[in-house]
Amino acid sequence: MEHDNLFKLIESGAISLDQALNPGRELHDVNLDRLPITIMPSGFNSLDREYMLLKEQEGELIIVGGRPSMGKSAFMFQLALNVSSYAPVHVFSLEMSQESIVRRLIASEIGKPVSAIQMGLVDRRTLEKAKEKLKNYKYIIDDSSGLSANEIVDRAVTRAKNFSTRLVVIDYLQLLRTERGHSKDSEIGEVTKALKYLAKTIKCPVVVGSQLNRQCEIRGASSGDYRPILSDLRESGNIEQDADIILAVHREYRYTRLRQDEADILILKNRNGAIGESVFKFYAAQTRFEDLNGAEI
Numbered sequence: 001m002e003h004d005n006l007f008k009l010i011e012s013g014a015i016s017l018d019q020a021l022n023p024g025r026e027l028h029d030v031n032l033d034r035l036p037i038t039i040m041p042s043g044f045n046s047l048d049r050e051y052m053l054l055k056e057q058e059g060e061l062i063i064v065g066g067r068p069s070m071g072k073s074a075f076m077f078q079l080a081l082n083v084s085s086y087a088p089v090h091v092f093s094l095e096m097s098q099e100s101i102v103r104r105l106i107a108s109e110i111g112k113p114v115s116a117i118q119m120g121l122v123d124r125r126t127l128e129k130a131k132e133k134l135k136n137y138k139y140i141i142d143d144s145s146g147l148s149a150n151e152i153v154d155r156a157v158t159r160a161k162n163f164s165t166r167l168v169v170i171d172y173l174q175l176l177r178t179e180r181g182h183s184k185d186s187e188i189g190e191v192t193k194a195l196k197y198l199a200k201t202i203k204c205p206v207v208v209g210s211q212l213n214r215q216c217e218i219r220g221a222s223s224g225d226y227r228p229i230l231s232d233l234r235e236s237g238n239i240e241q242d243a244d245i246i247l248a249v250h251r252e253y254r255y256t257r258l259r260q261d262e263a264d265i266l267i268l269k270n271r272n273g274a275i276g277e278s279v280f281k282f283y284a285a286q287t288r289f290e291d292l293n294g295a296e297i
Contacts, residue, residue, distance in 0.1 A: 037052065037055050037056070037058065037272075038055070038056035038057070039052050039053075039054065039055060039056070040054040040055070040056050040083060040087070040166065040167070040205070041054075041082070041083075041086070042054050042079055042082055042083065043078070043079065043081075043082025043083070043085075043291075044079070044082070044265075044278075044280075044289070044291045045291055045293075046278040046291050046292075046293035047265065047267075047278060047291070050274060050276065050278065051245075051267050051270055051273050051274055051275075051276070051278075052270075052272065052273045053205075053245065054083070054167065054205045055205065055272070056166075056204075057203045057204075058203070058205075058244075058272070059199040059200040059201070059202070059203045059204065059205075060199055060205050060206075060244035060245060060271075060272075061192065061195055061196045061199050061205075061206050061208065061242055061243050061244050061245075062205055062206065062207045062208070062243065062244065062245040062246075062247070063173070063208055063209075063210050063233070063239055063243045063245070063246045063247070064076055064207060064208070064209050064210065064247055064248075064249065065209075065210045065211070065212045065228060065232070065233055065246065065247070065248040065249070065268075066209070066211070066212060066228075066248055066249040066250070067211070067212050067214075067216065067217070067228075067254075068211070069254070070249045070250065070251055070254065070263075071249050071251065071263060071282060071284075071287065071289070072171075072172070072209050072210075072249045073095075073096070073171050073172070073209060074104065074287035074288070074289070075249050075265070075289055076169050076171055076207055076209055077091070077101055077104060077105065077169070077171075077287075078105075078108065078287075078288060078289055079167075079169065079207065080139060080167065080169045080207075081105055081108075081137060081139060083166065083167045084137040084138045084139035084167075085136075085137055087138060087166035087167065088138040088140070088163050088164060088165050088166055088167075089138060089139050089140065089165070089166065089167045089168075089169065090140050090142070090155075090156055090159055090160075090165045090167070090168045090169070091139065091140065091141045091142065091168075091169045091170075091171075092142050092143075092144075092147065092152055092155075092156075092168070092169065092170045092171065093141060093142070093143045093171050094143075094144075094145055094146075094147060094170075094171060094172065094175035094176065095145075095171060095172070095175055096143065096171070097143050098141045098143045101141055101143075102134070102141075103117050103118065104287045105134060106127060106130045106131065106134070107285075107286045107287065107288075108283075108286050108287060108288040109130045109133060109134070110122065110126055110127075110130050111286060112126075112286065113285035113286060114285065114286065114287060115285065138163075140159070140163075142155065145175075146177050147176065147177060148176060148177040148178065149176050149178075149190065149191040149194035149195060150194055151177075152170060152176070152194075152195075152198070153194055153195070153197065153198045153201075156168050156198055156202065156206075157198065157201055157202060160202040160204070165202060165204060166204050167204055167205055167207065168198065168199075168202070168204065168205070168206045168207070169206075169207045169208075170195070170206070170207070170208045170209065171208075171209045172208065172209030172210060172211065173188070173191065173192075173208050173209060173210040173211075173239075174210065174211050176191050178190065178191060185238060186238075188238050188239065189238035189242075192238050192239055192241075192242035192243070193238075193242055195208055195242075196242045196243075210233055210239060212228050212232040212233060212248065213232055213233070215231065215232045216228040216229070216232045217255070220255055224256075226250070226252065226254075226255045226256070227248075227250050227264070227266060228248045228250060228266065228268070229268065230246060230268050230269060232248075233246070240269065243269060244269075244270075244271040244272065245267070245269060245270050245271065245273075246267075246268045246269040247265055247266060247267050247268060248265075248266045248268055249263060249264075249265060249266075250263065250264045250265075250266055251263045251264075251282065252264070261281055261282060261283070261284075262279060262280065262281060262282060262292075263279075263280045263281075263282035263289065264277050264278070264279055264280070265277065265278045265279075265280060278291070278292075278293055279292045279293060280292055
């Protein structure tokens with residue numbers, strides 16, 4: 001039946017025999033104006049300049065890995081805020097409430113510890129001023145818990161159609177609801193494929209947090225090097241395959257009590273760019289990162 005339909009299309013002149021036998025585009029059909037890549041400013045200039053972190057219209061899936069309390073959520077929320085200063089951003093927080101995220105963002109904005117806001121030690125006028133500034137950002141927070149990957153895809157695609165989303169941030173991968181009865185590896189594979197589909201569909205970066213397993217700590221106990229590697233991602237096979245960029249947030253101080261106010265952003269995979277690392281200042285009380293290699297591009 002399929003062949004009959006194909007022959008009818010050829011006979012009607014709808015497609016040529018060459019097109020039927022050789023589907024796809026030839027090299028000379030490629031639009032040269034689309035070859036240069038436009039980098040969306042992330043607010044972290046070294047990541048833009050050296051690793052082309054957020055690529056416009058490329059539909060890349062970006063994984064941000066980290067052990068608990070390393071700052072991966074703080075990094076992603078700050079990245080989202082930086083981009084939302086000039087473009088719409090859709091944040092899915094499966095663990096933290098909208099109020100918790102806003103508390104962090106305000107602490108970063110006013111340069112005060114999050115705990116000071118929690119304890120009511122920041123005067124109302126300062127808080128109102130920060131809130132007024134945040135109102136100018138195009139930052140949407142969906143803090144519904146228990147969402148599946150497909151539900152996130154549906155919500156993100158619908159919003160992108162109406163508001164031209166330029167960045168999606170999801171915190172974090174292992175909290176996404178999956179179908180029971182499959183192995184954890186296949187469940188994660190289904191999730192990463194759905195999120196990659198989302199990135200390609202709305203043609204914008206999708207940034208997803210992911211926990212690392214304890215292998216980096218086991219290695220570090222014997223070697224002294226606690227920096228994570230690709231295989232430290234939980235259920236890493238599918239994540240490695242589907243992700244375009246994988247980076248990890250690493251704080252040496254958590255293990256050795258050295259470099260207390262610093263964090264390393266390790267680029268472990270970059271399908272269309274370089275790998276390496278960049279050093280950041282990390283203000284733990286304010287959950288804020290500052291690029292130490294941040295000369296403008």
